[in-house]
Amino acid sequence: MSIELNPQQSEAVRATEGRYLVLAGAGSGKTRVLTERIAFLIREKKISTERILAFTFTNKAAAEMRARVGKSIGTQSPPFWVGTFHSTGLKILRREAKSIGFNNNFAIYDEDDSLNLIKDIVKKKGWKLDEYPPSILRNRISRWKNALVTPEEALEKAMDAVEELQADVYGRYCRELKKCNAFDFDDLITRVVELFTVNHRIKERYARQFKYVLVDEFQDTNTIQMVMIDMLASMHGNLFVVGDEDQAIYGWRGAAIENILHFDRLYENTVIIRLEENYRSTGNILEASNALIVNNIGRKGKRLWTRKEAGDPIRLYYCEDDGGEASSVRDAIMSLLRGGYGRNEIAVLYRTHAQSRALETAMMRGGLPYQIIGGVRFYERKEIKDLLGYLKLVNNPDDDVNFRRVINVPRRGIGKMTLEKLESTAGEKNLLSAVRQPGFMDEFTPSNRERIESFSKLIAALQLKAMKETAYEVLSSVIDMISYRNYLAEDPATEQVRSENVEELLNETKRFSAYSEDPSLAAFLEEISLISDVDSLKGEEKVALMTLHNSKGLEFRAIFITGLEEGILPHYSSFDSDQEMEEERRLFYVGMTRAKEKLFLLCASSRMQFGNWTGNHPSRFLGEIPDRCCLVSGRSQTVDKKEMDRIMDDADCPADHDETAARRDSRFRVGAAVFHPSYGEGTIKAVEGTGTAMKVSVNFTGYGTKKFLASYAPFTFR
């Protein structure tokens, strides 16, 4: 990248007052603009650091931004506000929790904790879990929260009996959270907005403080985040947002692309700046990316250009199966390494985590060190969640969810029946405090009484430790006191991996306790509560494997994108919606534009999915990439790209030789009642196509009509 800022970048850095929408193409130096702008505010405009607020997409990006600004102004760690929406919300709530009736040592429930809470509520209502899948309820509740709908309003607006029950669960869920003195993920943002709405004095205090508000990755903000931004920038009106509508890939999570498309309509006098010079990729990569993305309709439009040379052609590999694809990737990486590439300059991207398995196998066979970002995430592993459960309970004794989680881990002879009795006897009280109430345990048999009380004493001892010792010391004590290592040894098959993970967690707390200003348990729990996968990407000498979503914001000298097949990228779920199809295209675009020098695209004609083989056609997106940028190779030498495109065009025709069960299955008929694990009850409205191409349209209450490929949709019939 050039040292000097180009004219557009320079304008974006120096024009400080008012509203700015910066449309920054991939690799156009947007991070640099953001950091230079903040440095400019501090250095030239003499703005005091705590009056600047910046939002980033990950914690890692936040840390980087702070470090880069620090470097630019010559301060170690300048204390301006920078973080994700969630971590900023958390920071505000820690200070203000009292005014909305929470104790400020509240816990943060991750997805798993909330799901357990919902399961528990459903069970207590006597419902069968498979009739009311907790994940559906969680989604529904999350949507209500993000739309700022209270449980009471949800109940009023309920259209049918099912929605009434869901609203009822929503109400109970909120009350339980309050009782456990906990916030869930959504609360970290919605509660701030709620607080600001109810209490104008507090809102104004923050709005006055933040003279300058900056937002990175603006295309992936959702409606409520926009409300939060608007509130925080309401006093001074200096709002600077940077984004790229072509890189919006979180629509499925509620990101509102309208935020960026209509920003200038929302705020009069918005200045729009376009950054279109790409400093990252070579000519061929850029040309191919441009050619791909023009196929999308919903965009503001810009065309990236570069001074760089065309560089190497994009390599296209047609492979026989996923194993062949994986070994092609590995062999190509080996040759890059011989050519002087570092392992950490290479990344392999895929659409779904499930694709990583074949890649891992190939990497292991080739003795190639790799690192998976995401997958079964570290903090979601059973052994980690068990230990964190203890830590959370010690930190917040009202945490009933984690009380239930750990009371019988390792087994203490407190089973289902005893726990149920404990809960019903406790009534409205929190479990641990109930147990500690004089006389409460009289209801129980002596052996149960003994077991529960010793658990309570164990927690009490740990609580005492947590008051004066570091997170590391508390965790070590937990592991010793419950003989957790012996417990892991009971299952030799998993012992090694699990012990390694436990040691890793210990190392993590040790590092934290040594370097953090506040080494306490509470501080540690807060730190890890919002951690994401990319945050853990260290500069290690390993090839990185990750999903396309996880690659956002990163860059590598060489990029491999695998599984470029119809049904994988684009994914099946996007087939019936133009908007979702465009999001798939953007996802591919994000992946391609991560590459600085070399880009490898791979597809396989068959793939092991779920224990059986499926035949796949090459992705339609490959047909959108100009031939002149590409060099095609692969096992089927006789089949060139044009031929593949032709085959792909035929994909909609019924494959008469390949009649699947779906075709013969007369259950797929209009009017049939089906059940889908994510959308619940639905009715088939239309059936079209035959064989593997057979699609069914299903109408779900609350979700509208969705279209599925019959042979893949996880339906059950009623």
Next chain:
DNA sequence: CGGAGTTGAATTTTT
């Protein structure tokens, strides 16, 4: 209460 064994369901992406 806890373990072994069986059954059935699952794969889209995650702050």
Next chain:
DNA sequence: TTCAACTCCG
């Protein structure tokens, strides 16, 4: 294929 949840028995 793999994993979680459920059932049944000691």
